Amino acid sequence: MKRVLKLHSIFIAQYLKRLMEYKVDFLIGATGILLSQFFQIVFIGIIFSQIPALQGWSYYEILFIYGFSLIPKGIDHLFFDNLWMVGYQIVRKGDFDKYLTRPINSLFYVIVEKFCVDALGELVMGIALLCVSIPHLSMPFYWYTIPLVLVALVFSTMIYTALKTVTAAISFWTKASGHITHMLYMTNDFSKYPVTIYNNFVRTFITYIIPFAFTAYYPACFFLTGENPLFNIGGTVIAGVVLLAIALFVWNKGVSAYESAGS
Amino acid sequence: MSMIKSFFRKYKPFTSAGFQDIVAYRANFICFLIGEIMKCFIMFFVWKAVFNSSESETFMGFSMGDMVVYIFITFLTGYLAYSDGAYAIGEEIVDGSIAMRMIKPCSFDMCFLFQEMGSNIFKICVIFVPIVLGVEIYRFALYGAIQITLSAFLLYLLSLIFAYLTSFYINVCYGFLAFFLKNLWGTGLIKQVIIDFLSGATIPLAFMPPVLRNILNFLPFSSLSYTPVMIYMGMYTGTELLYRMGMQVFWLVVIFLVSKLIWKSAVTRLCVHGG
Numbered sequence: 001m002k003r004v005l006k007l008h009s010i011f012i013a014q015y016l017k018r019l020m021e022y023k024v025d026f027l028i029g030a031t032g033i034l035l036s037q038f039f040q041i042v043f044i045g046i047i048f049s050q051i052p053a054l055q056g057w058s059y060y061e062i063l064f065i066y067g068f069s070l071i072p073k074g075i076d077h078l079f080f081d082n083l084w085m086v087g088y089q090i091v092r093k094g095d096f097d098k099y100l101t102r103p104i105n106s107l108f109y110v111i112v113e114k115f116c117v118d119a120l121g122e123l124v125m126g127i128a129l130l131c132v133s134i135p136h137l138s139m140p141f142y143w144y145t146i147p148l149v150l151v152a153l154v155f156s157t158m159i160y161t162a163l164k165t166v167t168a169a170i171s172f173w174t175k176a177s178g179h180i181t182h183m184l185y186m187t188n189d190f191s192k193y194p195v196t197i198y199n200n201f202v203r204t205f206i207t208y209i210i211p212f213a214f215t216a217y218y219p220a221c222f223f224l225t226g227e228n229p230l231f232n233i234g235g236t237v238i239a240g241v242v243l244l245a246i247a248l249f250v251w252n253k254g255v256s257a258y259e260s261a262g263s
Numbered sequence: 264m265s266m267i268k269s270f271f272r273k274y275k276p277f278t279s280a281g282f283q284d285i286v287a288y289r290a291n292f293i294c295f296l297i298g299e300i301m302k303c304f305i306m307f308f309v310w311k312a313v314f315n316s317s318e319s320e321t322f323m324g325f326s327m328g329d330m331v332v333y334i335f336i337t338f339l340t341g342y343l344a345y346s347d348g349a350y351a352i353g354e355e356i357v358d359g360s361i362a363m364r365m366i367k368p369c370s371f372d373m374c375f376l377f378q379e380m381g382s383n384i385f386k387i388c389v390i391f392v393p394i395v396l397g398v399e400i401y402r403f404a405l406y407g408a409i410q411i412t413l414s415a416f417l418l419y420l421l422s423l424i425f426a427y428l429t430s431f432y433i434n435v436c437y438g439f440l441a442f443f444l445k446n447l448w449g450t451g452l453i454k455q456v457i458i459d460f461l462s463g464a465t466i467p468l469a470f471m472p473p474v475l476r477n478i479l480n481f482l483p484f485s486s487l488s489y490t491p492v493m494i495y496m497g498m499y500t501g502t503e504l505l506y507r508m509g510m511q512v513f514w515l516v517v518i519f520l521v522s523k524l525i526w527k528s529a530v531t532r533l534c535v536h537g538g
Contacts, residue, residue: 025449032452039456039465046470047313050322055312118449179294186298189305197312202304 007104008112015115026117033121037070041129057194060136061224067129068223069192069216072153074122076160081116083161086168088178094261107165107251140226148233149223155240156215160188162243163210165251172254184210191216211239273369274377281381289385296390299338306334323470328405329496332398336419336492337464339394343386344426344487346379352438356529371526372435379431415497418504422491425511430487432515433458435522439529463489483514 019026044066048059057065090096090110099106167184171177187205191212195203206213214236222232285292310330313322320326325333352371355361364371402410437454459465461484468476468489479485490507493499499507 028453029449032449032456035453036456039460043466046466047309051313051317053316054309055316176291179291183294183298186301189302193305193309193312197308199308202308 004104004108007108011112012115019115019117029118030121030124033118034125037122037125041066055194055197057196060133062193063129063133064137064224065194065217065220066192067126067133068220069188070122070126070129072156072160072215073188074119074126075153075157076164077116077119077122079115080111080161080164081119082110082114083164083168084178084181085114086110087171087176087181089176091171091258092176092261096258097260100255100258106255107248137224139224142226145223148229152219152222152233152236155236156219158240158244159211159215159236162240162247165247166243169247169251169254172258188212188215193217194221207235211235211243214239274373277374277377278381278384281378282384283381285382285385292385293389299342303334303338307331310334325467325469328402328410331401332496333467333492335394335398336495337488339390340423340426340488340491341459341462341464342390343383343423344430344491346427346431346434352435356439356533361533365530372432372522375435376431383427411495412497415495418508419491419495422486422494422508422511425508425515426487426491429483429511429515429518432518432522433483433487436518436525439522439525458484458487461485462487463492481510483518486511486514 041063044059044062047054048062052058054062086096090099096106099109102109163184164181167177167181169177170180187210190198190202190206195206195213195217198206203213207218218232219236221227222229310322310327314320314327314330322330352361352375355364361371364374367374399409399411456465461479461482463479463485464487468479468485471479480489486507490499490511494504494507
C-alpha cells in the first residue's frame with residue numbers, strides 16, 4: 001500500500017510538471033466546466049424566481065444537492081479520468097500492451113497515468129455551492145457528521161469509478177466501449193436533482209440499477225434532514241463496495257481476454 | 264438545369280461517404296444519442312416538478328405542453344443543426360494537407376457540406392420522426408387535439424435548414440481560428456457552452472431580462488436554435504415571423520461572406536512546402 005501511494009505521488013508530480021508546460025490548456029478546460037455549471041445554476045435561479053419551492057425543496061436545498069453531486073464527480077474526474085481512454089482507444093490501438101509489461105497492477109497503472117486538472121472546474125463549483133447554501137440551511141449537526149461526509153464522498157466516488165471501470169473493461173472483448181461508458185455516465189445528471197421529482201421507473205433505475213442517486217441525493221438528503229442514515233449513507237457504502245467488486249472482477253476477466261492489435 | 268445536375272453528381276460521392284461513415288459507427292452513434300437525450304428527460308421532470316409546485320398554469324408565459332415542445336425540439340434542432348465537419352480546416356492549413364483539397368475540382372466548403380449531409384440523412388432517419396411524433400402524441404394526450412399545424416411544421420423545416428447552414432459557416436470560421444486556439448477539448452466545450460447559452464438552448468430567451476433578450480435576439484446565435492423552435496411552437500406569426508426568418512437569412516449571408524473572406528485571404532498567403 002505504501003509503495004502504491006508513493007508511486008501515485010510520483011505519477012502526479014510528473015503530471016504536474018507536464019501541466020506547467022500547458023497552463024493555458026488546463027485553464028481553458030476548467031473554465032469550460034465552470035461556465036457550463038454556472039449556466040445551469042442561473043437556470044435553477046430563474047425557476048426559483050417564480051416558485052417558492054420545487055416539490056417541497058427550497059432553493060438552497062436544491063443548490064446543496066447539486067453542489068454535493070459535483071464533488072464525487074469531480075474527484076473521480078480528477079484521479080480516474082484515464083479510464084475513458086481505455087474504452088476509446090488504448091485497447092483498440094493495442095496500446096494496452098504497455099500496461100501489462102510493467103510490474104504493477106494494470107488497472108492501477110491506467111488510473112495513475114493521468115491526473116485530470118480540468119476537474120477542478122467541478123470541484124470549485126461544487127464547494128462554492130455548498131458554501132453558499134449551507135449558511136441558509138438549518139442542518140442537523142452531530143459529532144459524526146464530518147466523518148460521514150468523508151465516508152459518503154469516498155464511496156460515491158467509488159460508484160463513479162467502478163462504473164467507468166466496468167464499462168471500460170467491456171472494450172477488452174469488443175475493442176471499443178467509450179460509447180457505452182458515455183451512455184451510462186450521462187445518467188449521473190439525474191442525481192443532481194432530488195429523486196422525488198422523477199417517476200417510479202427513473203427512481204428505481206438510478207437507485208438500484210445504476211445507483212447514481214447514491215452519489216448525491218441520498219447522502220445529501222441525510223445531511224439535510226438527519227433521517228435514515230442506514231439507507232442514505234449505508235446504501236452509498238454498499239453500492240460502492242458491490243460495484244467495485246464487480247468492476248475488479250470484470251476488469252481481471254477482461255485483461256485475460258485481451259488480445260493485442262496485430263500489426 | 265444540367266449545371267445543377269452536374270453539381271449534385273459531383274458532390275454525391277461525398278454524401279454517400281459521410282453516410283457510410285456514420286452507418287459504420289452506428290452503435291457509437293446510438294449510444295451517444297441515448298446519453299444526450301437523457302438530459303431532455305431530466306429537464307422534463309424538472310419542469311413537471313415546477314408546474315406541480317406552481318399555482319399558475321403557465322411559467323413566464325409557457326405552459327407545460329410548451330415546455331415539453333421547447334425541451335425536445337430544442338434538442339432536435341441543436342442536434343440536426345450541429346456542425347463540426349469543417350473543424351479540422353485550421354489544422355489542414357497548418358500541416359499543409361489542405362493542398363489535397365485545393366487540387367480537386369470542387370469547392371472546399373461544398374465538400375464538407377455534402378459530406379456532413381450524409382451523416383445528417385442518417386441522423387434525420389433515426390431521431391427526427393420519433394421525437395416529433397413523441398412530442399405531438401404527448402401534446403395530443405394533454406390537450407385532446409392535434410397542436411401542430413402543417414404550415415408551422417414546414418416553416419420549421421425551412422428555418423432548421425437556415426439554422427444548419429448558419430451553424431455550418433460559423434463552424435468554418437471557427438475552424439480557421441483553430442490555428443490560434445489549438446483544437447482542445449476545453450475550447451470546444453467553451454464554444455459549445457457559450458453558443459448554447461446565446462442561442463437560447465440552455466435557457467429560453469423569453470426568460471431573460473428584456474435588455475439581454477433583445478441583444479440576443481438580434482445576434483446570429485438565436486437563429487441557430489431559438490428561432491426554429493419558436494416557429495415550431497407557433498409563437499411567431501405575421502410580420503414577426505417574416506422578420507425572424509429574414510434575420511436568419513441576413514446572418515446566414517453575413518457569416519457565409521465572412522467565411523469566404525477568411526478563406527480567400529488564407530489561400531493567397533498559403534504556402535505549402537514539399538509533400
